[in-house]
Amino acid sequence: MASNRQQLLLTCCLLLSCIALFDVLLIWVSGLLIISGIIRISLLRHTQKHTITQRTLNLLAVLSLVVLFWYGWQIGLMNSMLNLLVLACAFKLIKLENHKDFLQLSLSTLFIIACGFMFYQQIIAVVFYSLLVIALLFALQSHFQPNRTLPDLSTELIKQISFAIPVSLLLFIALPHLPPLWQMPGMNQAQSGLSDxxxxxxxxxxxxxxxxxxxxxxxxxxxxxxxxxxxxxxxxxxxxxxxxxxxxxxxxxxxxxxxxxxxxxxxxxxxxxxxxxxxxxxxxxxxxxxxxxxxxxxxxxxxxxxxxxxxxxxxxxxxxxxxxxxxxxxxxxxDLVLNLQLPPNGNPRARAFAKQLAANNPTVQQKIRAVLQYYKQQSFVYSLQPDVMPDNMVDTFLFEKKKGFCAHYAASMAYLLRLMGIPARVVTGYMGGENQSGNRINVYQFDAHAWVEAWHEDKGWVRYDPTAVVSPERLLYGLEQAVAYENSFLTEQPFSLMKFKSVRWLNQLRLAFAQMDYWWNSWVVGFNQRQQLSIISAIFGSATLTNIGLFTLGALGIILFIVAVYIWKNKPKSTSPVAVKYYLHALKILKKHGYQRQYSQGPEDYYQQIKTSSPLPVFNVFKRLHNNYMHYQYAGKPSMSPKRLKAELKQLKHVLRTSQS
Amino acid sequence: MSFSALIDQSLENIDSLIIGKRHQIKLALTCLLAGGHLLIEDLPGMGKTTLSHALAEVLGLKFSRVQFTSDLLPADLLGVNIFEPQKQRFQFHQGPLFNNLVLADEINRASPKTQSALLEAMEEHQVSVDGTTHQLPSPFFVIATQNPVNQSGTYPLPESQLDRFLMKIELGYPDEASERAMLKEQINGEKPALDCIITPEKLNQAQQATANLHASDAIISYVLKLVQQSRQSADFPHPLSPRASKAILKCSKSWAYIAGRDHVIPEDVQAVLGAVAEHRLRHNQLLSQQTTPYSQLLLERVDPVSD
Structure with missing residues (x-):
């Protein structure tokens, strides 16, 4: 049984890997896991002697399954499977008794860590998971070799990792990146970004x-x-x-x-x-x-x-x-008909206003200009904190509040244009972005924007951005400047590095992080066939089928080489001299023919056993081998030549065969 | 006459006295040949004292027997300084310990104080009385007998003192045939006399030869593997000490010598391990639930034939 240290390490790894998944796990599942962690640790520290009985545990497991099944509908297949795995681990943690349990739990923890990658793929997550994996490997290693010292184990682990890293890198680069065979079960979770x-x-x-x-x-x-x-x-x-x-x-x-x-x-x-x-x-x-x-x-x-x-x-x-x-x-x-559709009623003031504008401005161009003019002349304000407008949103916004975010402007303008018979639609997306080094632009969620497209018979869809009319800063400098007057930029994230753009070194730090993140996302997380091909063409000049084949074979060759070096380096060194080698071989042969030696049986004892149990020719041959072995191994006398030993072995096989037939 | 033949003859002679205990007698001889002290543990009436007697006679050693009781004092064992009025000085009167072979009968009935006086003499081969050190004769052997600890009126020997004995053997009940022969002999009324077969000089030579007996690397690795096993596995509450591993090798050599071989083989180690290691592995019998001998367990876990 694993000693306390390894079990403690495993428990910590499991708890940490699940803490990282806290927003995926159901609260009661995390609670159960933490409780079983506490139980395990208190058992290990001998503050508690009695574990939960098997019957209680089974009952608890059945109940948990029922509850999980109930919740499973709401959280989606993927998440409920993950919750199930964590539940199983929690129960196993309480019942951690023997070698098999330890292995099972370690493998499950590795699996949970791997599952974490489905949710978090940032560098920091990878570092965290790598540390967890290393800790887990360490626990496993010291479980298998409990007598080795800490530095000894660490060097062993470092050696193994240093062999494993190039292999996994090569596999990552060289293996064909196929599209997924099946789609991930949908994640019923709100993700950040635009909604539909x-x-x-x-x-x-x-x-x-x-x-x-x-x-x-x-x-x-x-x-x-x-x-x-x-x-x-x-x-x-x-x-x-x-x-x-x-x-x-x-x-x-x-x-x-x-x-x-x-x-x-x-x-x-x-x-x-x-x-x-x-x-x-x-x-x-x-x-x-x-x-x-x-x-x-x-x-x-x-x-x-x-x-x-x-x-x-x-x-x-x-x-x-x-x-x-x-x-x-x-x-x-x-398209054009669709972009004129409006609900039959609501927003009466806007309707009247549109009618009046349409009467005063005959052409499409004029109508649009008139609408933009309205935004400009009235005291509209661009704000991240608009008031709630539950009913007749367009009316309330256009004629009462006059304070809104880009979506309010775009939505109201498209509405007015449609009322005047101009096909118009709202486009959402992002506007602007932050320039990075190397011709790169980073676009953040706060760059989210909405604008209007209106149809002109001659020019097609033309983009109009009413927000730019109200707040040119938004267009020219970005959101931060545009809402600087009301100090509402990123109010929900007070510690975001974005807020400290004015501090020079902090800003540089942020940009460096962004650079690293970009590199990570484009070369590791987003690594796909296209990048694979670009690597191949960088090496060979072009990405023909032969070159791809060569590349894959070459990579596999290097992997095989690394594995071979590892195996060769860790090969148990057989330094046993010939007398011993041939004697052991003879024992194997005899065992095959039914003359089993007990594990702890001494050679002389076994010799006596052969003497009484085997036919004389077999005994006579074995006697020579035995004497040679005893003389060499214990009396310090020279052995027969390897050639003779080989002949004796052959003879032994022969007499065994003939005596049995 | 070779030493091996002498040993055989001694064995024959002792065997005629204590019938059916050849292995134990051989172990006892091995222990003495290795220069160590012997502890015999068994119930009363199993022939412990008879065996000690026989050994002393066969080896031609000066013999004394001390019956340990709870009121035995160290002075009774070591001797005392007595004032002689004629010479106007103290004269040291040697106690029973000043003999080649001392039989300490029922050692665990004596008080710890007396026990430790004996054990000190065993370790140092000398005694100190009133500040003067007196050398004990050489060779000096102690054969102690003890009743099992769960018998009434016993002071169990502490672990550190048990360790001083090179071997601990148990005689056990004789088989039916042996006991029948024993009873018949008693009816006949003749008790075979034992002669001195091995003289102290011969014994000394034999001890020298034993020490120089060849123990190959393979044997040393086997002993090491056994000792390591006792230290690595949690099944052994008291792992074997380096003193124990030295004792195992020493006794294996003696065993090989008695068998007439000039080198040690794994069977020698296996033969003596129980006697040498069991009392070190199982210090206090009362506390232990283990029924199979620890030494047996140890042997089963190590393969003597491997590279």
Missing amino acids: TLNPGDLSRVAQSAELAFSAEFQQKLPTRTQLYWRAQVMEVFNGKQWSRHPYRLRQQQQLQFSQHYNPRVFGEHYRYSVVAQPTGMNLLYALDVATPVSDDVIANPSYQLTSKFPLVSTISYEVISWYQTPLDQASSF
Whole structure:
């Protein structure tokens, strides 16, 4: 049985690996785990002598299963499976009795640690998990070799890890990165980022987060700041309270996955860049207009949106070309009809206002200018803390509060334009971003933005940003400057490094972290076939099929070499001299023929046993081998030559065969 | 006549006196040959004293027997300084300890004070009385007998003192045939006389030869593996000390010598291990629940034939 030290270490590893998953685990499951941890530790420290009986434990397990089954509907398959695993571990921890239990629990803990990667893939998480794995390996090692000293075990562990790291690196780089065979069971959890409906109040909540949304690395030049409208999704349906996508668009998107891609006509100059997007659990991707995807898994649709084939459960990277001089002039008649739809009533003042504007301004251009003019002339205020507007949101905003976030402006403007008969829609996404070194732009959640697109017969969809009219700072400098007057930037995250931009070294530190994070996300978490191919072409010049084969074989060869070196270095050294070797061999042969030697039986004893139990020819041959062994091993006399010993062995085999037949 | 033949003859002679205990007699001889003290533990009437007597006679040693009781004092054992009025000085009168072979009968009936006086003499081969040190004769052997600890009126020997005995043997009940022979002999009324077969000089030579007997690396590794096993496994509450491993090798050599071999083989170690190690592995019998001997357990866990 493992001694206390190893069990204690294992218990700590298990608890820590689950602490890291605290927002995935159900509260009562974590509670149960902590209680069983306390029980185990108090058992180990002898503050408590009696463990829970098997019967109580079984009952508890059944009850927990029932409760988990009940909750399982709400938290999704994936999470309930993880909870089940942790539950099982908690019960095993109480009943940690023998060698088998210890191994089982160690392996399960390793599995839980691996599960952690599904939820957290940041560098810091990886460091944490690596430390846990090392601690666990250490516990396992000292469990198997309890007599070795601490420094001895550590050097052994370091040796093993130093062999394992290059092997896993090579496997990571060289193994083909296939797309997942099945989709991850959906995570029924709110992920940060844009949602697929636009409730004007929601977007300002998103903008309270300083989390990275995505980062884009441009190949040559960077666009100017006012060009940085990152389209994420287009909202075309307004139900009086919120904007959302039309169900038809979802069907259209599913069809596009299987049919040919949507290819808008593009021309003019372009930007080429790759984007590393953080997980959102949705299919939304981000790009500047008009985007055509380069990567395979990315689909363009007629709303000029990019979507991914799979929900973003982990960081992904994709490459895009944006033709910024191409107008967005593709629209079907369905699109235009759809973008005029409005709920039949509500917002009476807005309706009257629109009617009046439409009467005064005959052309589309004039109507739009008049609306923008209204925002400009009235005392509208851009704010991260808008008031709640439950009913007739547009009326309340336009004529009473006059204080809102970009979503309020975009939603109200699109509403007014539709009232005046101009096809219009709300686009959500991100605006701006922070310039990093190396032509890179980091876009954070607080860069979330919403704007309006209106249809012109001659120019197609044209972007209007009412927020920019009210608060040009938002467009030119970003959110922080735009809401500086009310001091509401990141009020929910008082310790975010973003807040300390003015402190120079802190800002540099933040930028360095961001750089590291980007590198990590693009080369480790988002490592895919494309990057694999780029490595191959960097080595061989081009990524032909032969080169890929060579690369994979080469990597496998190196791995085999490393493994061989490890095995060779750790080979038990057989220094036994020939007399002993052949004697042991003879014992094996005799055992095969039924002359079993007891484990603790001495050689002389065994000799006497053979003498009485075996036929004479067998005994005569064995006698010579035995005497040779005894003389060599115990009397310090020289042994027979290896050649003779070999002959004797052969003879032994022969007489055994003939005596048995 | 070779020493091995002498030993055989002695064995024959003692065997005719204590029938059916050949292995134990051989162990006792081994112990004396290795220069160590012997502890015989058994119930009363099993032939402990007879065996000691026989050994002393066969070896031709000066013999004394001390019956230990609870009121025995150290002075009764070591001797005292007595004032002689004629010479006007103190004269040391040697106690029974000043003999080649001392039989300490029922040692665990004496008080700890007396026990420790004896054990000190065993270790140092000398006694100190009133500040003067007196050398004990050489060779000096102690054969102590003791009743099992759970018998009434006993002071169990402490662990440190048990360790002083090279071997502890138990005689056990004789088998039926032996006992029958014994009873018949008693009816006949003749008690075989024992002659001195091994002279002290011969014994001295034999002890020298035993010390120089060849013990190969393989044997030393086997002894080490046994000792390590007792230290590594939690099944052994009292691991073997280096003194114990030295004792095991020493006794194995003597055993090999008695068997007439000039080198030690694993069977020698296995033969003596029980007698040498059991009382060190199991210090206090009363506390232990273990029924199979620890030395047996130890032997079963180590493979003598491996590289």
